[in-house]
Amino acid sequence: MDFLSKAGVGRYPAGYNAKVHGPYNPAVNYGKPDAALSEVKLGQLGSWLSRRSFGPGAIVRACSRGWHRYAQKWILVKKPGVAPVAQLVGGLCFLYFLGGMKSRSYHRHAKYH
């Protein structure tokens, strides 16, 4: 289990400093600040992607941050509405849509597209 700990599993991210950042929030990126993807222009996309790291640890951390950001925004609020339920069901619909792509292709009406 020691190698996992050395790889950063179960530890705070490297950039986190409790004295500057306060209590740890798993939704916040404590790395070097960069522009959000929605702010990046198409021409700058290459350089923006080159600044990202694509190691397995980094991808897992990014997914974790994304989930926590979603949860804090939509689920862990004082009075959540129907939106997260609808999003869950809609997301499942979309996943089934992707999963059934192949079998659905046999039911196509037109031969050529």
Next chain:
Amino acid sequence: MFSRLALRTGAVLRQHVTKHPVIVVAARSGSTEQWDKANAIYYGPERDVKNFPITKMAEKTPNTRMGIFPESWFKYLEEKTGVSGPYVLGTGVVLTAFSKELLVIDHTFSELISFWIMFALVAKKFGPSIGKYLDELSESYMKAKWHQPIEDAKVNSKEMIKQIDEGLWREEGQTHLFEAKKENVDLQLEAQYRERLSEAYRAVKSRLDYQLDRQNTRIRFEQEHMVNWIVQNVIKGITPQQEKDAISKCIADLKGLAAKA
């Protein structure tokens, strides 16, 4: 005054000391130290509140359109495409899927439409009442598990502070009681001293009176004795001739007086 002091110093103090043992106070002061330590780490002078603001639980979820898509997506696209842009994009995507038969209209397609219609209907019709019930549930949960314990702890702490202050007040009363007792003892000593002083005075006076009486009696006795002795000797010295002369002289005087009268 003494009954008031007794109240201040009396058994009431012992009661509330056993009710809240000193150990509790010690443990509490320890936990506040931990609290200060945590505060110094998380909210010290180095804390960057501007870039990493203090997290707060949101009141509600962000706004949505059609109950599922976040408003922020529409706002992001509206900057570039205008108000209808996102709708055009969505419709375009769906139409493309139909056109390329990624989304085939087959025997199960009606389920998709009817499911979402029913979902919307149920959400519209029962959503508010279910939401109200769940909000009340979560509010009562928050009250029972979060706000009420804090309130109780505050009330308990205030009560304890009050009792400790009262205990200190009683402790202060002990000094008054001590002073009063000291004064009482001093008064007793003073009374004893004065009593002994007067006793000594009386004893000395009685001795002096005795000496005086003794002296007076002696002088009187000597005087009487001397007078008696002199009188006896004088009477003894009177001869019968002298007596006779004196009587005859008295008679002559009486006669002379009678002649005058």
